[in-house]
Amino acid sequence: MNVPGWLLPHRITIEPYDGESAYGPLYGPPAANVPALVTETVRTVRSRDGREVTSTAQVITAPDVICPAESRLTLPSGRTTTALHIAPHTAPGLPVPGTQEVMCE
Template sequence: MLRHRIKVEAYQGDSAYGPQYGPAEEVRALVTGTIKRVRSATGAEVVSTAQVYAALGLTAPPGSRITLPDGRTTTVISFTEHTAPGLGAPESTEVMCE
């Protein structure tokens, strides 16, 4: 089901030279290009133009950079892990991107 490959550079904080990112990690994912209104980490209502679904364990805090399969680089607005312990349902990480 995870048909796409993306590159994730996890946001690590700001420095005197701007945002700092971890090394690029290639991840299998499912990417959709739906336009949705979502809430950012600060509670502001923003527009997400790409949504990424990946396996649990993806590290992509808000502010991280993601390079999508089409080559576009986007920024993470929010991410959520979906789990269902004991139910046998699929588990995933959902990432909303600018």
Template sequence: MVSEVPGWLLRHRISVEPYLGDSAYGPRYGDRVECVPALVSPMRKQLADKEGREVLATAQVIAGPGLECPPGSRVTLPDGRTATAVSTARHTAPGLPVPACVEVMCQ
């Protein structure tokens, strides 16, 4: 049985600065996590952000189930572009032979 997405499928490396919330000085981010294994796919998909506004996601990131990347986080993609996480989904299927993973849509 597969418990999480196999590492050999995660061919890219990204960096993540998790969004912690807003302060009087603007958004606050946690410590940067470097070299996170991921699979990054360029795409164009219309989504609603956490405030319900329509945004265009331009990248899909698949990573292991331990990734902490709440909406609003800064994500540095393999091409060097810094994107913002629009949505994060944790995919699990307990008891089924499919991998658990985290999907992050970035703008």
């Protein structure tokens, strides 16, 4: 079961990370108007390589949203940020919705 749409009142744009080139990071085509719940608060999290970093925004989306680490997100405030870590939240067999939490720098 996915999280109901009415619990995701914000809209964000996600440009999925697609690797590196000689000129910097490559991104896939942007997905606009992705339903999300955005909280712009400061938290300490671990990055993909295990470093302790500061996250300034946390985004909750449906579990099927494609947003690998290093993806570029545009938040409702207009601020562009980068995904540091993605955490899926599932509870198989329980009547709770699945979500995906994206920690952003």
